[in-house]
Amino acid sequence: MNCMDNNTDLIHPRWVRVTHWLNAVAVVILVMSGWKIYDASPLFSFRFPESLTLGGWLGGAIQWHFAAMWLLFGNGLIYLSCNLISGRFRKKFFPLSLGALIADALAAIKGQLSHTDLRHYNAVQRSAYLFAMLDSVLLVLSGLVLWKSVQFPILRELLGGYEAARRVHFLAMAAMVVFAGVHLLMVVLFPRTLVAMIRGR
Amino acid sequence: MIHKPSRRLAINGDALLNDALKHMKHQIEQPLRRAFLQRSLTLGGLSLLSGCAIVDESSIENALMKISRFNDKVQGWLFDSKRLAPTYPESMITRPFPFNAYYEEDEIREVEEETYRLEVTGMVADKHAWTLEELRAMPQVDQVTRHICVEGWSAIGKWGGVPFASFLRKVGADLSAKYVGFKCADDYYTSIDMPTALHPQTLLALTYDGQRLPARYGFPMKLRMPTKLGYKNPKHIQAIFVTNNYPGGYWEDQGYNWFGGS
Numbered sequence: 466m467n468c469m470d471n472n473t474d475l476i477h478p479r480w481v482r483v484t485h486w487l488n489a490v491a492v493v494i495l496v497m498s499g500w501k502i503y504d505a506s507p508l509f510s511f512r513f514p515e516s517l518t519l520g521g522w523l524g525g526a527i528q529w530h531f532a533a534m535w536l537l538f539g540n541g542l543i544y545l546s547c548n549l550i551s552g553r554f555r556k557k558f559f560p561l562s563l564g565a566l567i568a569d570a571l572a573a574i575k576g577q578l579s580h581t582d583l584r585h586y587n588a589v590q591r592s593a594y595l596f597a598m599l600d601s602v603l604l605v606l607s608g609l610v611l612w613k614s615v616q617f618p619i620l621r622e623l624l625g626g627y628e629a630a631r632r633v634h635f636l637a638m639a640a641m642v643v644f645a646g647v648h649l650l651m652v653v654l655f656p657r658t659l660v661a662m663i664r665g666r
Numbered sequence: 667m668i669h670k671p672s673r674r675l676a677i678n679g680d681a682l683l684n685d686a687l688k689h690m691k692h693q694i695e696q697p698l699r700r701a702f703l704q705r706s707l708t709l710g711g712l713s714l715l716s717g718c719a720i721v722d723e724s725s726i727e728n729a730l731m732k733i734s735r736f737n738d739k740v741q742g743w744l745f746d747s748k749r750l751a752p753t754y755p756e757s758m759i760t761r762p763f764p765f766n767a768y769y770e771e772d773e774i775r776e777v778e779e780e781t782y783r784l785e786v787t788g789m790v791a792d793k794h795a796w797t798l799e800e801l802r803a804m805p806q807v808d809q810v811t812r813h814i815c816v817e818g819w820s821a822i823g824k825w826g827g828v829p830f831a832s833f834l835r836k837v838g839a840d841l842s843a844k845y846v847g848f849k850c851a852d853d854y855y856t857s858i859d860m861p862t863a864l865h866p867q868t869l870l871a872l873t874y875d876g877q878r879l880p881a882r883y884g885f886p887m888k889l890r891m892p893t894k895l896g897y898k899n900p901k902h903i904q905a906i907f908v909t910n911n912y913p914g915g916y917w918e919d920q921g922y923n924w925f926g927g928s
Contacts, residue, residue: 505818527923528923532734614814614928615750631818
């Protein structure tokens with residue numbers, strides 16, 4: 466899996482596809498086990514249905530969660546480093562401006578946004594994918610405070626303490642779930658993108 | 667929990683009783699663990715990941731346990747024996763401080779002070795049994811810290827007692843040993859790593875909020891560690907032992923992470 470392998474025949478190089486699907490697995494496990502952990506002591510006045518959770522009981526859910534966190538973290542680190550080293554990050558996600566985002570969002574709503582070249586991300590995609598990256602970083606950082614609040618004092622205070630970090634972690638999860646929902650909807654609307662993420666072309 | 671501890675019987679061989687209890691617990695916990703796995707793999711939604719039941723359940727359980735052991739190591743490595751948990755003003759104490767145990771509040775064990783003796787065994791020089799008066803005669807400290815539960819909630823409380831490091835030094839414990847284990851009057855048991863045992867905020871707590879430790883918070887004593895999750899903080903401690911053999915714990919043997927640090 467060579468980062469520099471930016472074979473131009475491919476829409477997505479192999480390392481993008483591998484890290485994408487590993488990330489998808491990590492996110493599904495983390496969200497479902499996280500919901501089980503949430504249910505042990507709900508922050509808000511609702512619980513997640515048992516059938517949508519993973520782990521069976523709190524101890525099992527924590528085992529899943531604290532295993533999948535390494536996958537999210539390690540895989541995310543590889544993804545981000547590869548993006549930066551290969552120059553893909555700069556090339557695919559920038560330039561990005563608010564004007565372009567609004568223009569592309571309006572065009573998308575009117576159904577006028579072209580998806581003919583899957584190599585090219587429009588401004589809405591750029592923003593959404595960058596948001597997912599930043600949100601993942603926030604999930605990892607707030608998760609670190611929940612896991613080891615005494616050992617990461619600066620991070621803990623930056624997030625406003627242990628209890629505030631619980632809320633940050635929850636909201637970042639909610640944002641990730643919304644992203645994933647929209648992402649899946651777009652895949653349904655443009656199935657060609659799914660093929661490209663599997664086969665690379 | 668399923669396990670309902672039996673009443674303490676007046677058999678002179680305490681070790682015999684303990685062995686019997688341990689055996690009972692083991693038998694009861696095994697089906698519990700199986701049940702946990704089945705739920706985790708069916709209702710738990712793994713079918714969603716694997717498509718069908720092609721994944722061997724016990725191999726997944728083993729893998730998760732191995733990662734949990736790995737997480738113990740990472741936490742041991744991250745643990746800084748000089749880094750202190752935050753302390754809070756008394757005005758921030760959570761009132762009432764929540765009761766939490768593996769049993770309900772109406773099953774709280776009452777320990778008699780007159781007959782109570784703290785056993786100290788294992789890799790220690792002085793194995794005499796301690797009375798509460800002897801412990802109260804040692805220098806005491808107070809701290810207001812956050813108790814974080816494995817369920818996610820947290821509460822701030824004030825505990826006072828003997829710094830555990832002074833106690834371990836006083837009994838001549840081998841400080842190079844790996845574990846300190848605890849057996850409790852409510853049949854709970856757990857164990858911790860030596861670096862945490864020696865942490866300056868680890869207290870053999872004899873008081874709560876300036877009062878003699880109430881039964882609901884673990885009379886006659888509780889090990890209070892603001893660097894570990896609630897289930898690592900045993901209440902109603904009857905015996906302390908220093909060992910190199912992994913002693914496990916009530917919840918740890920069912921799958922909670924052993925280090926359980928925060």
